[in-house]
Amino acid sequence: xxxxxxxxxxxxxxxxxxxxxxxxxxxxxxxxxxxxxxxxxxxxxxxxxxxxxxxxxxxxxxxxxxxxxxxxxxxxxxxxxxxxxxxxxxxxxxxxxxxxxxxxxxxxxxxxxxxxxxxxxxxxxxxxxxxxxxxxxxxxxxxxxxxxxxxxxxxxxxxxxxxxxxxxxxxxxxxxxxxxxxxxxxxxxxxxxxxxxxxxxxxxxxxxxxxxxxxx
Numbered sequence: 001x002x003x004x005x006x007x008x009x010x011x012x013x014x015x016x017x018x019x020x021x022x023x024x025x026x027x028x029x030x031x032x033x034x035x036x037x038x039x040x041x042x043x044x045x046x047x048x049x050x051x052x053x054x055x056x057x058x059x060x061x062x063x064x065x066x067x068x069x070x071x072x073x074x075x076x077x078x079x080x081x082x083x084x085x086x087x088x089x090x091x092x093x094x095x096x097x098x099x100x101x102x103x104x105x106x107x108x109x110x111x112x113x114x115x116x117x118x119x120x121x122x123x124x125x126x127x128x129x130x131x132x133x134x135x136x137x138x139x140x141x142x143x144x145x146x147x148x149x150x151x152x153x154x155x156x157x158x159x160x161x162x163x164x165x166x167x168x169x170x171x172x173x174x175x176x177x178x179x180x181x182x183x184x185x186x187x188x189x190x191x192x193x194x195x196x197x198x199x200x201x202x203x204x205x206x207x208x209x210x211x212x213x214x215x216x
Contacts, residue, residue: 024081024082025082026082027081027082027083027084028082028083028084028172029084029085029086030068030083030084030085030086030172030173030176031085031086031087031092031176032092032093032095032096032176032179032180032183033096033176033177033180034095034096034099034100034103034180035099035100035103035180035181035184035187037103049108050107050108050121050122050123050198051107051108051109051110051111051120051121051122051123052098052101052105052107052109052110052111052121052122052123052124052125052194053098053110053111053112053113053121053123053124053125054094054097054098054101054110054111054112054113054125054127055090055094055098055112055113055114055125055126055127056090056094056113056126056127057090057091057093057094057097057113057126057127057128057129058090058127058128058129059089059090059093059129059132060129060130060131060132062077063089063132064089064090065079065089066084066085066088067079067080067081067083067084067085068080068083068084068085068134068172068175069134070134070135070136070175071133071134071135080172083172089132091112093127093129093183094112094113094127095112096180096183096187097112097125097127097183097186097187097190098110098111098112100183100184100187100188100191101125101187101190101191101194104187104188104191105191105194105195109121121151122150122151122198123148123149123150123151123194123197123198124148124149125146125147125148125149125190125194126146126147126149127144127145127146127186128144128145128146129142129143129144130143130144130145131143132179134175134179135167135175136167136170136171136172136175137167137169137170138166138167139164139165139166139167139178140164140165140167140175140176140178140179140181140182141162141163141164141165141182142161142162142163142164142179142182142183142186143160143161143162144160144161144162144163144186145158145159145160146158146159146160146161146186146189146190146193147159148190148193148194148197150197155197157193157194157196157197159189159190159193161185161186161189161190163181163182163183163185163186164182165178165179165181165182165185166178
């Protein structure tokens with residue numbers, strides 16, 4: 001083998017070693033989950049003639065990012081590059097609360113806010129997340145300020161819900177599931193407020209369990 005070939009082989013080997021050292025595991029993506037349905041299968045219910053839009057949702061800047069942000073100390077958090085939200089967290093929270101409310105209320109339409117929202121809903125739910133704490137292997141906690149606005153400013157109810165759920169496991173799947181259960185509690189309080197503003201009855205409260213969906 002000539003010196004030139006030996007040099008090329010050495011360079012290729014070195015480049016392969018660098019590539020191997022620089023590789024990282026593929027990222028895992030997570031979504032929050034709507035609580036399991038409480039409706040009886042095959043049962044049709046009359047829908048009340050009102051609609052609800054959930055959003056916009058605001059978040060602290062520290063957690064408004066693609067990575068999962070977890071607490072590792074009293075004054076320290078970590079951004080997990082390999083564990084990420086599949087969608088922006090603001091939209092995820094609005095989608096899950098809307099999904100939960102659609103089970104708790106007999107409204108004809110419940111949807112998450114988007115720029116294309118027409119604004120003709122009877123109730124608009126605005127949510128300000130004060131805390132979205134994630135402690136793997138321990139708990140998930142959500143502190144939410146929320147406001148339900150009636151059409152054309154006809155009525156308003158505000159509230160604050162603090163929900164803390166044990167993860168029940170050390171995995172990030174379990175952590176996301178705990179956040180889903182905490183959002184179910186927030187949703188139930190919002191549903192109570194809408195129920196009190198409207199004469200239509202509400203369904204059975206959401207069950208506590210909710211499992212996350214994980215995209216490989």
